[in-house]
Amino acid sequence: MSDLPPKLAIKYGIVIVPGTVFIEDEVYRSGVDIYPDDIKSIIKENNKKLRTGAPSPAEYYKAYTHLCDNVDFILSIHSSSKVTATSSVAKVAAKRLENPTRVIRFECGVGSLGLGLTAIAAAITAKQVDELSELLRRVTEYCERIQIIGTLDSFKYLQRSGRIKLKIVSFLANTFSIKPVLMMRGDDISLLGKPRNRQKAIDLMIESVFNSIDIEFVPKMIGIGYFSCDEEAKVVEGIIRHNFPDHEIIQGNVDPMIVTHAGPGLILLSCFSSLDNSDKGEKIND
Secondary structure (H helix, E strand, C coil): CCCCCHHHHHHCCCCCCCCEEEECCEEEEECCCECHHHHHHHHCCCCCCEEEECCCHHHHHHHHHHHHCCCCCEEEEECCCCCCCHHHHHHHHHHCCCCHHHEEEEECCCCHHHHHHHHHHHHHHHCCCCCHHHHHHHHHHHHHHEEEEEECCCCCCHHHCCCHHHHHHHHHHHHHCCCCEEEEECCEEEEEECCCCHHHHHHHHHHHHHHHECCCCCCCEEEEEEECCHHHHHHHHHHHHHHCCCCEEEEEECCHHHHHHHCCCEEEEEEEECCCCCCCCEECCC
16 A cells, blocks of 8 residues: 555565455455546445455565565565554565565555655665665664655545544544544554644645654655545645655555545645654544
8 A cells, every 4th residue: 555656666666565455245456456546436336345455465475576586685564563464464475485584574554655655765775775784774764754644525434444433533524524634653543633624624734744744854755645636636735845845745646445445535645754743633543
């Protein structure tokens, strides 16, 4: 669920292992057999059973064996094991290799472009440092700093989530017509605010990035992930570019797996935050 545009993945030598989307009894590989626009029409059909899953061990094993022919070691970066099984599945696949220690797993806590930015930062750093220990230290810091701030147009799809407190937030949003702004960092999900309308929610997202980003931290990147709200995303991009002219802006549609749970109107902003960031909001972890 890195949401990286394919050209960027190729540029930085990043291999994306697709997650799984289940529609009734049919199985699809996210971003390979099924795309966000496909999900958009399907989620409107309430009679269809829709769920997502981690890639299979076979998918990871295939990627690892291919990479082992060309590199000395593999950095395998995943979302938190508290929200997805991808890291544990990758561990199972790595054990099947002749030398499992060549796969070094990291959990960065977030998905979407937050995961993508972390992978790009790791790829850039791998070409800059000579010592493996220094590379691992820096990747650890990237994982600690990366955060995602987001809002949805409708929270009814999020009510399918297994997290009880997310269901409560979704219920309140739908019942009282508020537009909660959420932040993910590490293993934590926090509620930053409960604006009354969409524009105020977007304004709060942008303000939260201003308050939390470490503008001197390199590589300087900001991610904008969105789905079915292209015009709003363009406005957000313009504001971000104007205020952070030294940062590379990476944007694109979010992964079908995320769309399945978030629905249309999703906007996510990803950046590397200050370690002492105080704008953490109210934790809603179960």
